Amino acid sequence: MHILVTGGAGYIGSHTVLELLQAKHEVVVLDNLSNSSALSLERVEQITDRQALFLEGDIRDRALLDRIFSAHEIDAVVHFAGLKAVGESVQQPLMYYDNNVSGSITLCQAMAAAGVFRLVFSSSATVYGDPDTMPIAETCPTGQPTNPYGRSKLMIENILRDLAAADPRWSIALLRYFNPAGAHPSGLIGESPHGQPNNLIPYISQVAIGRLQQLSVYGDDYPTRDGTGVRDYIHVVDLAQGHLAALDAIVRVPGIHTWNLGTGTGYTVLEMIAAFEQASGRPVPYAIAPRRAGDIAECWSDPGKAHRELGWRAVLGLHDMMTDAWRWQSQNPQGYEDEPAN
Numbered sequence: 358m359h360i361l362v363t364g365g366a367g368y369i370g371s372h373t374v375l376e377l378l379q380a381k382h383e384v385v386v387l388d389n390l391s392n393s394s395a396l397s398l399e400r401v402e403q404i405t406d407r408q409a410l411f412l413e414g415d416i417r418d419r420a421l422l423d424r425i426f427s428a429h430e431i432d433a434v435v436h437f438a439g440l441k442a443v444g445e446s447v448q449q450p451l452m453y454y455d456n457n458v459s460g461s462i463t464l465c466q467a468m469a470a471a472g473v474f475r476l477v478f479s480s481s482a483t484v485y486g487d488p489d490t491m492p493i494a495e496t497c498p499t500g501q502p503t504n505p506y507g508r509s510k511l512m513i514e515n516i517l518r519d520l521a522a523a524d525p526r527w528s529i530a531l532l533r534y535f536n537p538a539g540a541h542p543s544g545l546i547g548e549s550p551h552g553q554p555n556n557l558i559p560y561i562s563q564v565a566i567g568r569l570q571q572l573s574v575y576g577d578d579y580p581t582r583d584g585t586g587v588r589d590y591i592h593v594v595d596l597a598q599g600h601l602a603a604l605d606a607i608v609r610v611p612g613i614h615t616w617n618l619g620t621g622t623g624y625t626v627l628e629m630i631a632a633f634e635q636a637s638g639r640p641v642p643y644a645i646a647p648r649r650a651g652d653i654a655e656c657w658s659d660p661g662k663a664h665r666e667l668g669w670r671a672v673l674g675l676h677d678m679m680t681d682a683w684r685w686q687s688q689n690p691q692g693y694e695d696e697p698a699n
């Protein structure tokens with residue numbers, strides 16, 4: 358198939374472009390590089406010996422989207438483009454709603470005008486809010502996300518549901534990611550956040566490499582086995598492969614589908630630190646800090662629906678995530694900033 362990947366230069370996007378190219382799809386990437394580097398795609402080419410067509414631009418640019426859809430026979434869109442920093446979304450809500458919600462609306466308008474109705478959307482477990490029971494299945498009602506980022510994801514899900522209800526030509530996958538982690542085993546692509554990382558694994562990696570002094574563990578008084586927060590970390594390569602399975606499924610079965618992409622296993626922050634130290638052989642100094650506003654105690658998936666309906670499940674474990682995260686970090690101490698883009 359010919360696939361348009363928005364946000365394809367980013368962390369999850371670049372890993373998915375790699376899998377799409379290896380599966381012999383033709384790929385066009387649209388990314389404004391607001392949180393990424395085009396080097397990620399050069400590295401993908403190095404690994405796969407195949408090339409995605411990279412277009413630098415914004416999903417809110419309707420004229421550009423129209424030109425892309427008329428120049429390429431696109432069969433489906435995998436839509437990663439968006440802003441994702443929770444704290445920043447609290448400071449700058451309009452920027453988040455404009456990028457994420459307006460951007461998705463413009464994309465869908467351009468798709469419909471071009472007669473392209475297959476869409477895979479990057480949603481998040483954050484749409485469940487703070488559920489009462491674990492694990493979280495797709496039947497669990499969506500809750501009250503605690504920040505504008507989370508609300509933007511839930512808004513887009515609702516817009517896409519309305520769209521699918523209004524027009525049966527749409528075939529949409531809402532993929533609710535749990536916590537993506539790790540990197541491609543080549544060590545050539547990985548997560549390279551601009552500025553100070555917000556997420557646990559890139560923070561731990563940058564402490565281990567010496568870019569940051571110590572990790573703050575946000576809270577050790579949660580009702581969990583060691584008091585720190587529990588999350589369902591999923592290897593980014595497993596996650597990327599989940600997108601290919603979802604693409605196959607929406608070709609076979611039109612309509613709107615929701616799938617959790619997680620492993621079904623939760624780990625605490627302290628367990629993550631210990632696993633990283635073991636994989637890297639480096640100490641990760643940390644200090645207990647107050648809880649981070651908006652965090653929940655625990656969150657892990659019931660991944661059964663994706664397994665039943667997509668034939669997909671995560672196969673890589675915590676050790677793979679940590680080994681691959683460390684290989685990426687140690688080979689690229691400054692991420693993609695180590696090397697100037699051509």
Ligand code: NAD
Nearest residue numbers: 364367368369388389390391392393415416438439479481
């Ligand atoms: P990322 O920031 O690495 O990738 C997003 C990409 O989109 C970046 O390359 C960025 O430059 C691009 N982009 C942003 N706004 C754009 C715009 N208006 N037009 C064109 N390109 C634009 O983030 P990621 O971790 O790869 O996340 C990908 C998607 O998955 C996002 O939608 C994110 O919200 C979602 N998600 C991520 C996580 C996570 O923890 N990483 C969890 C759940 C959901």
Ligand code: UDP
Nearest residue numbers: 555556557560573574575586587588626652
């Ligand atoms: N966390 C932490 N210190 C950090 C970043 C994260 O203790 O510097 C904890 C956070 O409180 C949560 C877990 O690590 O329990 C995962 O947080 P992350 O931001 O990676 O993902 P989230 O689940 O919030 O999307």
